[in-house]
Amino acid sequence: MNAPHPQPAPLRRPFWTPGVLVLLCLVGAAGITLLLRFSGGIGAVSNLSTGRPWGLWVAVDVASGVALAAGGFTTAALCHLFGRHRYAAIERPALLTAMLGYTFVVLGLLVDIGRSWAIWKPVIFQNHHSVLFEVAMCVLVYLHVLYIEFLPIVLERLRQGVRLPGRLQRLSAPLMTTAERLHRPLQRHLWLFLIAGVVLSCMHQSSLGALLLIAPTKLHPLWYSPLLPLLFLTSAIAVGYPMVVVEANLARASLASADEQAVLTPLAGISRYLLGLYLLLKIADLSWRGAWPYLLEGSAQSLAFIIELGLGVLLPWLLLLSARLRRSRRGLFCAAALIVGGVLLNRYNVFVTGFMPPFSGADYSPALGEWLITAGLIASLMLLYRLLVTHLPILVPAAPAPAVPENRPQEDRP
Numbered sequence: 001m002n003a004p005h006p007q008p009a010p011l012r013r014p015f016w017t018p019g020v021l022v023l024l025c026l027v028g029a030a031g032i033t034l035l036l037r038f039s040g041g042i043g044a045v046s047n048l049s050t051g052r053p054w055g056l057w058v059a060v061d062v063a064s065g066v067a068l069a070a071g072g073f074t075t076a077a078l079c080h081l082f083g084r085h086r087y088a089a090i091e092r093p094a095l096l097t098a099m100l101g102y103t104f105v106v107l108g109l110l111v112d113i114g115r116s117w118a119i120w121k122p123v124i125f126q127n128h129h130s131v132l133f134e135v136a137m138c139v140l141v142y143l144h145v146l147y148i149e150f151l152p153i154v155l156e157r158l159r160q161g162v163r164l165p166g167r168l169q170r171l172s173a174p175l176m177t178t179a180e181r182l183h184r185p186l187q188r189h190l191w192l193f194l195i196a197g198v199v200l201s202c203m204h205q206s207s208l209g210a211l212l213l214i215a216p217t218k219l220h221p222l223w224y225s226p227l228l229p230l231l232f233l234t235s236a237i238a239v240g241y242p243m244v245v246v247e248a249n250l251a252r253a254s255l256a257s258a259d260e261q262a263v264l265t266p267l268a269g270i271s272r273y274l275l276g277l278y279l280l281l282k283i284a285d286l287s288w289r290g291a292w293p294y295l296l297e298g299s300a301q302s303l304a305f306i307i308e309l310g311l312g313v314l315l316p317w318l319l320l321l322s323a324r325l326r327r328s329r330r331g332l333f334c335a336a337a338l339i340v341g342g343v344l345l346n347r348y349n350v351f352v353t354g355f356m357p358p359f360s361g362a363d364y365s366p367a368l369g370e371w372l373i374t375a376g377l378i379a380s381l382m383l384l385y386r387l388l389v390t391h392l393p394i395l396v397p398a399a400p401a402p403a404v405p406e407n408r409p410q411e412d413r414p
Contacts, residue, residue, distance in 0.1 A: 008092055008393040010157070011255055015390055019254070023379040030376020033369045034111065042114060045369025051357055054112070056366035059351035060374055061108025063208055064344050065101050066139070067236045071247070072098020072146065073201035074240030076194050078270075089263050092153060092394045093251065094244050099146040100381045105139060107377055131210045138204035145197045152186055155179040157392050206233040212350060220354035222294050222305045227285050228350075234281055238274040239343040241267050242316075242336035249333045251395055255386070258396035265326050268335070272320035275339060279313050304345070304353045312342015 037045045048055050075094040078084050110116040123140070127133045158179035209232030212219050225231065245264050251257045286292055295302050316338040325331040352364065389395050 006258060006396045008396050010391050010393060011257065011389050011395055011397055013255055013390060015386065020383065020386065023383050026372075026379035027376050027383070030373050030379070033372045033376070036369065037111065037373070042112075045367060045373070047364055047367045047370070052364040054355075055352055055364055056370040056374060057108050057112040059348045060344070061112070061377060062105050063347040063351055065105040065108065066205065066208060067232075067239060067343050067347060068243050068340065069098040069101025069105075070201065070205065070236040070240040071243040072101075072240075073198045074237055075244060076149070077198050080191065080194050081198065087263055087267065089258075089260055089396060090244050090248060090267070093247055093389075094240075095146070095149055095153075096385065096388060096394055097243065097247050099143075099150050100384055102139065102143045102146060104377055104381050106143060107380075108374075111373055111377075131207050131213075135204045135207045135211070138200045138207070142197060142200040142204070145193050145200065148186075148193050149190065149197065152183060152190065153392055153394060155183040155186070159183060201236075202233060205236040206230065208232050209350075212355075215355070218355060218357045219350070220294070220301045220356060221289070221291050222286075222301060223350050223354040225285050225289060227281065231278070231281060231285065234274075234278045235343055235346060238271065238278045239339055241271045241274070242339040245271075245332060245336035246340055249329065249336075251389070252398075255389060255395065256398045257389075258398050259329075260396075261327075261329050261332075264332060268320055268326040268332055271336075271339070272317060275313065275317045275320065279317055282309060282313065301349075301354055301356075304349050308342055308345045308349055311338060312345055313339075316342070 033045050042048060046055065046057075071094040075087065075091050079087050079091050110119065113119060122133055122136050156179075158175050206229035209228035209230075212224065212228055213226070216224055245268065248257075248260050248264060252259060295306060316335040319325050319331065319335040319338075322331075325335065
């Protein structure tokens with residue numbers, strides 16, 4: 001009989017490490033910057049202006065955060081909609097990464113918009129002709145869908161019993177009973193939320209690209225295209241599985257989780273087709289629009305596009321064509337990291353590098369405060385990730401190494 005696949009379990013690892021202390025320092029610096037932002041206004045910590053109303057926070061905190069969280073819905077579709085249950089080992093980490101990624105998006109929006117206390121208004125005062133309204137509603141609903149998809153993991157842990165401090169210990173039994181009652185009906189209807197998550201993700205991934213369709217005179221011709229919604233959707237789908245590969249390797253290195261290379265290798269085989277489709281669309285789009293001459297203009301925009309397409313798409317696609325590299329942990333990680341970096345650069349290029357309003361004045365570059373807040377938000381999510389995998393059954397712990405018997409010299413017998 002085949003041995004059963006190891007089940008996810010809380011990782012029994014020390015939480016307080018030097019890396020955690022570094023992350024806390026970044027969170028503290030971001031907290032101080034946030035105080036300055038909400039007390040002195042957005043201009044006190046950023047280089048944003050009426051001519052350049054968006055910058056690093058929209059490009060990285062929002063657009064890139066949404067794209068890199070695509071591993072959640074792509075993995076859910078692969079495991080449940082297409083019935084590939086062999087990839088179940090990476091489903092929970094991908095779901096956690098997606099949930100934290102969309103939380104990161106909402107927190108970034110709260111910092112970026114001028115009156116963050118009025119973020120609820122689009123829910124009441126709806127503009128059905130606005131692409132931004134569709135993005136806002138899809139992100140809002142999908143974030144709650146992700147929390148519902150994550151809830152069975154929490155209930156699974158509560159069913160096993162938890163130790164609460166002091167007088168709160170008397171709540172352990174009611175928590176176990178409530179978790180037992182909710183777990184089965186939620187599992188029975190979870191497929192509804194999985195389908196809703198895939199649909200909502202496809203909607204707003206493409207709509208983020210549609211936002212730029214109204215700015216043909218402001219976006220550089222290398223990026224402006226009627227196919228922007230399709231390009232944004234295909235790039236998000238293409239980066240979903242590579243993001244899972246990067247996350248799995250980082251978790252294995254820092255948290256001593258199980259080696260999932262046997263699952264990641266065939267996953268990379270799927271990624272080569274998805275990335276190849278995105279590359280084909282990019283090349284066809286440039287040819288159809290006749291935008292190739294802009295690659296030779298020698299500007300910062302042309303250089304950024306060449307790096308994005310060459311190092312972020314073409315090179316990793318060529319690497320993934322090698323079966324030997326897909327079986328190599330280090331090689332696969334490098335290829336996946338290039339894809340993740342390429343999508344990050346694409347979103348930054350579209351929203352910052354290639355966005356050139358004719359009356360914006362001086363060129364925009366992110367201020368120190370913008371970098372500190374972004375780094376602090378990323379550090380906060382990394383801390384949450386470590387905290388959740390420490391106490392919830394998300395990752396598969398690494399198998400203990402077999403004990404090696406010591407070679408002791410035998411005593412001479414009389």
